[in-house]
Amino acid sequence: MLAHYTAVNNDAALGSSSGGFAGRGGIFALRWLEAEIEYGRASAKVRGPEYTDGAWFPTRLFATANLPLRPRAKLLIGAGLVDTYKGDVTNSPFEEGVSVLAGVRICFGDAWSLRPEIVWDRTPDPASWLQRDYLAASNGQVSTRWNFRIGVSRFLGRGSKTCAEGAPAPAAPKQPAPRPAPVVTPPPVAPPVAAPPPPAPTASISASPARITSGQSATLTWSSTNATRCTAPWMTGNAASGSQSVSPTSNTTYNLTCNGAGGSGNASTSVNVTQPAPPPVVAPPAAAPPPRVAPPREIFKLQGVFFDFDKATLTPAGQKQLDSAVTILTRLSDVNVEIQGHTDSLGPAAYNQSLSERRAQSVKEYLTSKGVPASRLTAKGYGESQPAADNGTKAGRAENRRVLLVEIRK
Secondary structure, three states: OEEEEEEEOHHHOOOOEEEEEEEEEEEEOOOOEEEEEEEEEEEEEEEOOOEEEEEEEOEEEEEEEEEEEEOOEEEEEEEEEEEOEHHHOOOOOOOEEEEEEEEEEEEEOOOEEEEEEEEEEEEEOOHHHHHOOOOOOOOOOEEEEEEEEEEEEEOOHHHHHOHHHOOOOOOOOOOOOOOOOOOOOOOOOOOOOOOOOOOOOEEEEEEEOOEEEOOOOEEEEEEEEOOOEEEOOOOOOOOOOEEEEEOOOOOEEEEEEEEEOOEEEEEEEEEEEEOOOOOOOOOOOOOOOOOOOOOOOEEEEEEOOOEOOOOOOEOHHHHHHHHHHHHHHHHOOOOEEEEEEEOOOOOOHHHHHHHHHHHHHHHHHHHHHOOOOHHHEEEEEEEOOOOOOOOOOHHHHHHHOEEEEEEEOO
């Protein structure tokens, strides 16, 4: 079965195009050549005194070649005859002519194929058409049509499995069944006497001494019977017997394989290695403890309300107390001191640090004004970093607000 669309020229008494369907049957004359016949029906505008809806009935006879294109595709080339207007229902003189076909057969499955193709018809005007006075035409006209068709085909019979081959294979002639050959019983044959198998090889190996100290050597001695060669990873060569020195650093098992015509034999021995005792560990002499250094000596402590509040200015009471420090430093003329300023934890740490430095400097200036050389004095503030008592109590905070004179040891 196929469907078609036809482009028609106006000389055929039809409209400019037409569509329809058709049935087609064929038989392969050769493996690649088939004869096809088809009959169809198509709708069209039929020209008479005016165009009316009608139908025309194309009939074609083709010889079509199936040429190999791909494993399951064939190129179709065909030519034949066409008769288009049975019964002359279209009032057209262009009825008989020639037709040419080109297309592709695409096989799917074993027996089915899809056929897209183009058919060109050429139908000349016969001489008798001039007698039809209802047509206004001139002598020698030719009508042509282009047919665009797509159809589905199926092989039947013995060809149902040969779609991809293009045609059914011819049946092989029947061959007469062969006659059975007469049964001939051979005389009994005595079994051959089997040669005895070659003897199996044996292997042996020993170590002397079997126990050594790491760094010493042992001698491996081996021998074999019915063998042509002996092999082992530790061996030099492949002699069937011999000896070789080895120096293992740990317990080692030595394997030996000897081969001959009758197979192979295996043997092994071990050498135990004793590690030498480590040298005695001599402890280094104990280091003498470092000499004890006495803590810095506190020469004088200025503690109490000896500065103006939140300032580094000495009060008269503070100056009177420092006069005692002048007396001590004069007596200890070879002692250098560090003047250490300390505060409690009230207030920001940076502020307390600055205040402690200023108070230490104020004490240094007073002592130098009383004749103590400045080269013996170093002023340094510690802020709240070295509390002497608990800053959580009033008494503790009072004790932490102090200035110390501490000996500096060179």
